[in-house]
Amino acid sequence: MKQTAQKFTKRVILTNEDGLHMRPATMIYECAAKFQSEVELEANGRVVGTHSVMELLLLAAIKGTVITVSAEGPDSEEAVNAVVDLICSEFPY
Amino acid sequence: MKFKDFICNEALIADLKATTKEDAIREMVQALLNAGQIAEADYEGVVQFVLNRESLGSTGIGRNVAVPHTKYQNVKKMVGTVAVSAAGVDFDSLDGQPVHVLFLLISPPDQPQEHLSALEHISKQLREGMFRSFMMQAKSQDDIIELLSEADNNQYAV
Numbered sequence: 001m002k003q004t005a006q007k008f009t010k011r012v013i014l015t016n017e018d019g020l021h022m023r024p025a026t027m028i029y030e031c032a033a034k035f036q037s038e039v040e041l042e043a044n045g046r047v048v049g050t051h052s053v054m055e056l057l058l059l060a061a062i063k064g065t066v067i068t069v070s071a072e073g074p075d076s077e078e079a080v081n082a083v084v085d086l087i088c089s090e091f092p093y
Numbered sequence: 094m095k096f097k098d099f100i101c102n103e104a105l106i107a108d109l110k111a112t113t114k115e116d117a118i119r120e121m122v123q124a125l126l127n128a129g130q131i132a133e134a135d136y137e138g139v140v141q142f143v144l145n146r147e148s149l150g151s152t153g154i155g156r157n158v159a160v161p162h163t164k165y166q167n168v169k170k171m172v173g174t175v176a177v178s179a180a181g182v183d184f185d186s187l188d189g190q191p192v193h194v195l196f197l198l199i200s201p202p203d204q205p206q207e208h209l210s211a212l213e214h215i216s217k218q219l220r221e222g223m224f225r226s227f228m229m230q231a232k233s234q235d236d237i238i239e240l241l242s243e244a245d246n247n248q249y250a251v
Binding site: 019062063 | 149150152156158160162187205206210212213216217219220
């Protein structure tokens with residue numbers, strides 16, 4: 001069955017105390033890598049891919065930052081939901 | 094945030110001897126100690142905090158780069174150093190590759206925004222292939238100082 005690429009987007013507020021530091025960035029990178037869709041994060045007008053931790057760290061997102069998570073591909077909704085759930089979970093580790 | 098705001102030039106290591114993660118961290122923390130940036134009494138504590146952070150997940154973030162770091166209560170101002178290893182360090186990196194450029198960051202516990210800004214600057218510069226390549230080939234403290242200064246002046250990434 002042919003699957004069509006669909007774009008899916010959700011907005012979330014970063015609530016963990018120390019912001020999007022390296023451990024959360026690594027967790028997002030690992031989470032997004034499980035999906036076929038290309039996942040992107042946008043914050044403060046900056047858009048980054050999730051294929052590298054270095055990219056994610058460019059957001060330098062502090063607590064309270066609004067982050068838009070979007071994905072395009074056959075599993076875009078699942079990918080966005082997984083990343084949003086992770087951000088909402090405040091990155092337990 | 095610029096490198097000059099948190100990198101201690103006196104603690105730069107152009108020829109890292111260590112080939113393992115723990116030894117590399119010890120060598121870099123020792124360099125900060127020798128440069129007067131941390132107290133001798135804090136040496137083992139800082140090393141253990143950095144190693145504990147590594148146990149949560151490697152800070153070897155790919156492209157031959159690692160950014161080991163920790164918060165430490167006795168540090169009043171964020172301080173860091175850079176080490177270059179020609180042979181490479183086994184750092185359990187995300188991409189499985191050995192690490193040749195290491196940035197060590199020690200931050201006060203109550204300044205998460207400063208830490209994020211430092212990570213942003215490090216990432217912004219190191220994602221540029223030319224800067225990364227030049228860093229890997231640095232042969233002296235002066236080479237590293239020059240490269241960091243050029244990066245601070247937006248020569249590699251704007």
